[in-house]
Amino acid sequence: MDTIRVQRDGVIKTYTLLERLGSGSFSQVYKCKTVVDGKEQIYAVKVFNKSFLKNEKTWRRVSGNMECHTAFEKVELEIALMKKLDHPNLVKLIDVIDDEHLDRLYMVIEYVERGQIMVCDEQTMEFTSPITHKVLTEEKARRYLFDIMSGLKYLHLHKVVHRDIKPENLLVTNDDHVKIVDFGVAHLFETCNNVEKELRDQLPVTTKPLNLLTRTPTGLLRNTAGTIYFYAPECTTDEPYNTYAVDIWAVGVTLYIMVVGKLPLFNPDLVSFFDDLVAKEIEYPASLSPELIYPLRDMV
Incomplete structure (x- = not known):
C-alpha cells in the first residue's frame, strides 16, 4: 500500500482523509470526515490496493478439487455481506468507492470512537483496557458480553458466522457499547453446503443454557479461519466442525481476557x-465470581 500517495490525494469523493488509525494485512485504515445535510460526520475508511489484492x-x-481464490474476492464478499x-452492535458499511485511476478500493465504515475493547502487549501477552490500563470489572465485562452476544445472535440468525471474534475486532463507542467489526473471514450460509448435506443428520444438536443463541447442527465447514489462539478444540482436526459453536468459543476466550487479562x-x-x-x-482464577465462571464454563 502506497501510504504517501493516499495522504497526498487527501480527498476521496466527498471524504477528506485525516490521520491514519492503523493497518492490516491488506489495507490501511484512516479517519475521515465529510458533510451530510450540513453537518460534519466522522467515519473510518479502509484503503485497499486492488492489484495487490x-x-x-x-x-x-x-x-476433492483445488480452488484458487484471491484476496480481492474476499474483500468483495466482505462488502456484499x-x-x-443492520444491527446496533455491528459496525455499519457507509460507502464503497472504486477508484480505477489510482487502483484503489475504499470502504467507508462507521467510526467507533474509543477503539478496541482490550489491547495486547505483544511482549508479555497481557491484555488491558486502553482506557483504564487494567482488566475490566465483572460488571462491565457482563455488559459488554451482552452487546457482543446481541450482535452475534443477529449474525447467526442470518446464517452468518464471524470466524474472528477477538478483542481487536470489538470496538467501544462513546456511550460505552460494543460493536463487532471486520467481516473479512466471515461466512454466509446461503444454502446448505456439501459438508452440511452429508453430515447434518449425523450430528446431535448442541444445546447449552445460553438463551441468547440457538446452536444447530448446520454451519459446518472443514477449513479454519481467524486467529489461532481463539480457535476451539474442534478446529484441530480435519473433520467438519460447527462454525457457530466456534464463534461462541471465541466469545468465551474474549470474556476470559476481559476479566483476567490473558489468554x-x-x-x-x-x-x-x-x-x-x-x-x-x-x-479460572479464584477471584472470579460464580456468576461469571458459569457463562465462561458454558462457552470454553
Whole structure:
C-alpha cells in the first residue's frame, strides 16, 4: 500500500482523509470526515490496493478439487455481506468507492470512537483496557458480553458466522457499547453446503443454557479461519466442525481476557498449543465470581 500517495490525494469523493488509525494485512485504515445535510460526520475508511489484492492468491481443496481464490474476492464478499447487515452492535458499511485511476478500493465504515475493547502487549501477552490500563470489572465485562452476544445472535440468525471474534475486532463507542467489526473471514450460509448435506443428520444438536443463541447442527465447514489462539478444540482436526459453536468459543476466550487479562491457553509453540487446546483444562482464577465462571464454563 502506497501510504504517501493516499495522504497526498487527501480527498476521496466527498471524504477528506485525516490521520491514519492503523493497518492490516491488506489495507490501511484512516479517519475521515465529510458533510451530510450540513453537518460534519466522522467515519473510518479502509484503503485497499486492488492489484495487490488480485495478486494475493490462496489455494484450498473443495470436494476433492483445488480452488484458487484471491484476496480481492474476499474483500468483495466482505462488502456484499456488510451491505446485508443492520444491527446496533455491528459496525455499519457507509460507502464503497472504486477508484480505477489510482487502483484503489475504499470502504467507508462507521467510526467507533474509543477503539478496541482490550489491547495486547505483544511482549508479555497481557491484555488491558486502553482506557483504564487494567482488566475490566465483572460488571462491565457482563455488559459488554451482552452487546457482543446481541450482535452475534443477529449474525447467526442470518446464517452468518464471524470466524474472528477477538478483542481487536470489538470496538467501544462513546456511550460505552460494543460493536463487532471486520467481516473479512466471515461466512454466509446461503444454502446448505456439501459438508452440511452429508453430515447434518449425523450430528446431535448442541444445546447449552445460553438463551441468547440457538446452536444447530448446520454451519459446518472443514477449513479454519481467524486467529489461532481463539480457535476451539474442534478446529484441530480435519473433520467438519460447527462454525457457530466456534464463534461462541471465541466469545468465551474474549470474556476470559476481559476479566483476567490473558489468554486462557497460550503457548508460542503452536504444536504444543494445539495439544493443550485438546487436552488441558482451563484454569479460572479464584477471584472470579460464580456468576461469571458459569457463562465462561458454558462457552470454553
